[in-house]
Amino acid sequence: MTVWICKTCGAQHTPSQTPPAHCAICEDERQYVGAAGQLWLDRDAITASHANDWREIEPGLSGIGVVPTIAIGQRALLVQTPEGNVLWDCVPMLDAATMDRIKALGGLKAMCFSHPHFYTGMVEWSEALGGVPIRLPEVDLAHVMRPSPLITPWSGDRLDILPGVTVHRVGGHFEGSSVLEWAAGADGKGALLVGDTIQVTPAAGWVSFMRSYPNMIPLPARDVQTIADRVAELSFDRLYGGWWDKVIASDAKTAIARSAERYIAALA
Numbered sequence: 001m002t003v004w005i006c007k008t009c010g011a012q013h014t015p016s017q018t019p020p021a022h023c024a025i026c027e028d029e030r031q032y033v034g035a036a037g038q039l040w041l042d043r044d045a046i047t048a049s050h051a052n053d054w055r056e057i058e059p060g061l062s063g064i065g066v067v068p069t070i071a072i073g074q075r076a077l078l079v080q081t082p083e084g085n086v087l088w089d090c091v092p093m094l095d096a097a098t099m100d101r102i103k104a105l106g107g108l109k110a111m112c113f114s115h116p117h118f119y120t121g122m123v124e125w126s127e128a129l130g131g132v133p134i135r136l137p138e139v140d141l142a143h144v145m146r147p148s149p150l151i152t153p154w155s156g157d158r159l160d161i162l163p164g165v166t167v168h169r170v171g172g173h174f175e176g177s178s179v180l181e182w183a184a185g186a187d188g189k190g191a192l193l194v195g196d197t198i199q200v201t202p203a204a205g206w207v208s209f210m211r212s213y214p215n216m217i218p219l220p221a222r223d224v225q226t227i228a229d230r231v232a233e234l235s236f237d238r239l240y241g242g243w244w245d246k247v248i249a250s251d252a253k254t255a256i257a258r259s260a261e262r263y264i265a266a267l268a
């Protein structure tokens, strides 16, 4: 049996002898099947030709990507706290060095996510690290491509993971799209980990919000306002998006508020 990884989105699928016929993640209007059709990668082959890239970002926060880049190219974030570690988002593969390094840090208490495009290798990671609880919003369970008994759904709008680590479901891109509020981040001013629930844009100090980024489908004003209102209640100064360079180092709350205002004005 082979673990097949969708080449376009990076989602691992339920192991099978031959590649699956479809990737439901990519057939959804928020992703895409490219002109060459549905393509697959073999997890074992990828593990031989690729590695995880680990970068310490600030005290208590590391990023873990894949090199060379595959699929959407995001990096996961490892949040370390005195009560244990949490993985925010995931990448399509886990190498032995990274597994050992996480174990040496005490392992993971939980894995949680911004949205289904970053579920990717979550079951492989959880199993390799001893059965880490995979916490997914129940409203997005239909987007799981590799079901596992390690997946523990949660409902509502708030999930307290550990002291100082809280996931808030704000919706938008997906119904379960979430952000992680990390109290100790940014020297205690707080950091918000967002994936692409909120997308950092090239102009310094601005963000955007979309139903589909590759297909450029916007969100309705009410959804953008909901995201802006929800995060305005949280404590943070810094924002980490889903990629290495998608960071707003300070005053991120102001950036979100003015970006939401601009977006809603453009829709009107």
Ligand SMILES: [Zn+2]
Binding pocket: 006, 007, 008, 009, 010, 011, 023, 024, 025, 026
């Ligand atoms: Zn896919």
